[in-house]
Amino acid sequence: MHKKIMIIICIFIIMTCSLGNNKIRNKEEKIYKNIYIENINMTSLTKKQCIDVLKEAYPLEDINLKYNSNVWTIHPDDIEFRYKVEEATDKALKYTRTEKIIENFKRKSKLIVNEKHHIKLEADYNSKKLNTIIDCISKQVDKEFVNATLAIENDGSFKKLPSKEGRKLQKEELKKEIDEMIKNKNIVDLNLPVKNTIPTLKTEDVDSVNAILGQFSTAFNNDTSRGSNIHVAGESSSDIILMPNETYSYNKATGPRVLSKGYKYAPVIVGGKYMNGEGGGVCQVSTTIYNAALLAGLEIVEVHNHTYLSHYVSGGRDATVAYGYYDLKFKNPYSHPIYIKNVVGKGSITSKIYGCKDDGQRIYVRTEHEYKKEKIIIKTYRVYLDENNQKIKEELISTSKYDKK
Known part of the structure; x- marks a missing residue:
């Protein structure tokens, strides 16, 4: 001590x-x-x-x-x-x-x-000045990806262009690397952290579209305002690629059916009565697409029947639409894209659903009718067949109720 x-x-x-x-x-x-x-x-x-x-x-x-x-x-x-x-x-x-x-x-x-x-x-160091420099470098390095393109002509010929990957500087990662290098007092040359950006529609996706999975046609009078509307709606709801699990909306594809978009007044059913309205006839286009989607095996998300039976398609197979109220929607259940193509001729419209031939199925549609005092009730079924045309399964798609005229 x-x-x-x-x-x-x-x-x-x-x-x-x-x-x-x-x-x-x-x-x-x-x-x-x-x-x-x-x-x-x-x-x-x-x-x-x-x-x-x-x-x-x-x-x-x-x-x-x-x-x-x-x-x-x-x-x-x-x-x-x-x-x-x-x-x-x-x-x-x-x-x-x-x-x-x-x-x-x-x-x-x-x-x-x-x-x-x-x-x-x-x-x-001045982080704002570093950010400005990195932003400038990013503009020189970054490159947008290019999606593959697909166009199917009315004659069925294909036009395809390949996709191209893009690239993007990982700015936050670079800032972190520089910050750590400066703080650790170990200045060395850095390789820029750049990642490839993948196109949403790749070449292989487009190449997989090689067959018609389902198609359907209906007829109309070409020389009427209604016929003109079918041409306009048919074109605006056509040439659409639907990726796997993506949902198609007819109303979204066409937008409002108004005069400024080229539509004309034609007969429509409002409140159970026929009267002239903008875009009369567009329901025939949605109906034609709907039947092609049924035969292509697509998942029907939303469909509505008319007040009365239609003259251009059998009962239980129509798809009425009213912008902001009724829509036709279906989803792509496959692992490959599908392509919706409408061909409108003089007096007929054909809707074709293209996809990968490996997704093709044998399908037919059947209906059951029940007649009551004031109503016609129709159940619509989709039937799947094997290679020997034996039934694999059957599913109820819709139950339609029509007023008797």
Whole structure:
């Protein structure tokens, strides 16, 4: 116990003498022993000497960013990049020169017995300027992907163009890499983190569309306003690619059936009565598409029947539409895209559902009729057959209720 007290007293005497001698002999302050900045021992160095040592050990270097044969160089001044050497030096000098004498004594005591004190050299840069540079690089690197294209002509011929992958600089990832590199004081060349962007419609998707899965035709009087509307609606609801699990909406495809879109006044059923309205006749187009979708094995999501039986299709197989109220919707259940094609001729419209021949199925549609006093009730079934035309399964698609005229 007496020995420990004696050691402390001796240390105190030595420190007091040392402080007095330092004040007499050294006008310039020096860093106390066993004080380190990072892993460099700064014992007895002046402020200028310490700064010089740090600048030599941690020089400011250019940041080179590489991608393929291109190189972008970020100079330290471009982003106000610096190491806080003066701040770290001041911390080292002031560590044993606080305003509290007892705290200074405690710290010096530990340093005298070889307990090291480490100070971190921090780095700083202007993140906004770095973001601006990265945005500029991104504009030079990024490239939009190109979707494959598919067009099927009225004669059934195919026109296809391949897809092309795009690329996109991963800006956040790059910022993080640069930030960590600067903070770790290890400046090296970086390869830009660039990822390929995949087209939503790829070449193989388009190539898989190679057969008709289902088609249906209806007839109409071409030389009427109604016939004109069928032409307009047939074209606007055609040439649509439906990806796997995607849902087709007839109303979305055509949009509002108004005069400004080329539609004319023609007979429509409103409240159970025939009257002239914009777009009369568009239901024949939706009905034709609906029957093609039935035969193609597509999943029927929404369908509605007319008030009365239609003259252009048998009962239970019509699909009335009214923009904002009734729609025809069906989903693509296959793992390949399908292509909806309407061919409108003089007096007939044919809807064809193209897809992958591997998705083709043997399907027919049957209906059951029930006649009541004021209503005709028709149930519509879709029947699936095997290669030997034996029934595999049957599903109820809809139950339609018609008023008797």
